[in-house]
Amino acid sequence: MRVGELSRRSGVSVASIKYYLREGLLPAGERTSPNQASYDDGHLRRLRMIRALIDVGGLSVVATRDVLAAVDDPDLPLFEALGRASGTTTAAPVPPEEPDEAWTAAARMLAEHVDERGWQVSAENPAWHSAVGVLATYLRLGDGDLARQLGLYMRTMEEVAEREVAAVVERGDRARTVEGVVVGTVLGDTLIAAVRRLAQQDRSLRLLGEAPTHPRG
Amino acid sequence: MRVGELSRRSGVSVASIKYYLREGLLPAGERTSPNQASYDDGHLRRLRMIRALIDVGGLSVVATRDVLAAVDDPDLPLFEALGRASGTTTAAPVPPEEPDEAWTAAARMLAEHVDERGWQVSAENPAWHSAVGVLATYLRLGDGDLARQLGLYMRTMEEVAEREVAAVVERGDRARTVEGVVVGTVLGDTLIAAVRRLAQQDRSLRLLGEAPTHPRG
């Protein structure tokens, strides 16, 4: 198919498709003549992924390109590719330019919890810095209430990750698997956040007795 | 204190403070003369919250303003204020302009799970649309793997919310409580996402036997 059809079928404007091609998010089409090209279902698929990562996952164009590059690299271990999606989540706090008191305390706290659960994680995992940064921010803001929930979050996310990884193991095709994992990881953040809000509304209703303004349905 | 000290103590430039004042994120200082004002620890606190919500929580300036307005409104029920923070998370997918097949299927799926767990949530909760949007996106992208994890996410988030709400119940001061809840909710998303990444690395290591490139320490 040509670019017009790709645009119609994906709902993405031709101008934007050209932009994604320029920025390296979308591979070039197959040349049919020195200045003509044709695209296939792979391009359509990729385009839909791009929009999902940007619109739903909230990634920037650059972050999306990097994630997709990791997906495309067949030499990258599966969860290394996933790791590339790590640094791409919602705003990572400032890097440890000069670790202040809060940062140090936060790092110690995380390390203790991780050791306690026996997790094997690398310090290079951007998620590590991200977690420490959030913890440090919360400590700076006052009481360590969020910090006290860290154990809870780790316990529940361990179960979540266990099942997510298990679901991946029983697969064949590497390319499709990686795609699914990356999308699941990035979109999963948004889904989990939304589900958390729903759960909070339900629980607050039960525990605080506050009535919802409009029942669903 | 005057604006210079506020700037020094918060690490936010005077220009940015003026900007936040203009945009209504930060209340005006107390007038000491027709064109002079003084700020207190409340302003400093608020300023730190603003930076946390923007830098760590990833909220936009406008979203931050709205969340803070809800925090300041003493008539708003506690978890109604929290609900205001809902629409502010990472990128909500397109509103249901014209509910296509995927959207309808996603909505049905969510409704079934919610009914199954007996959650009481309102359709006005922006998190509802957000969840449906993510689910629909995943369905459009291909297999419904993420969708199959929905039950897992709901089960685990129910436990998380249960404990978060319980932690809030045992409090007194409304203003501080709301602040803590909002910060905990928004920053919690980032923390949970980071912890999920760490857990995924650990579990993938155990289940897939992929060695981390650099062990922590």
Next chain:
DNA sequence: GACTATGGACAGTAGAGCTATCCGTACCGG
């Protein structure tokens, strides 16, 4: 052969989030 579509290059745009400048007044040390 007229007409539309295309690839490629590049300039332009809109919005977000600041940042800089200016002005007239206020505070502060000497």
Next chain:
DNA sequence: CCGGTACGGATAGCTCTACTGTCCATAGTC
């Protein structure tokens, strides 16, 4: 009370992101 710095308020400007529009020469299409 005088010079210098700080302040508040208003407005203009800047940087970055994510497109969008225009142009041109060539390709495909009826």
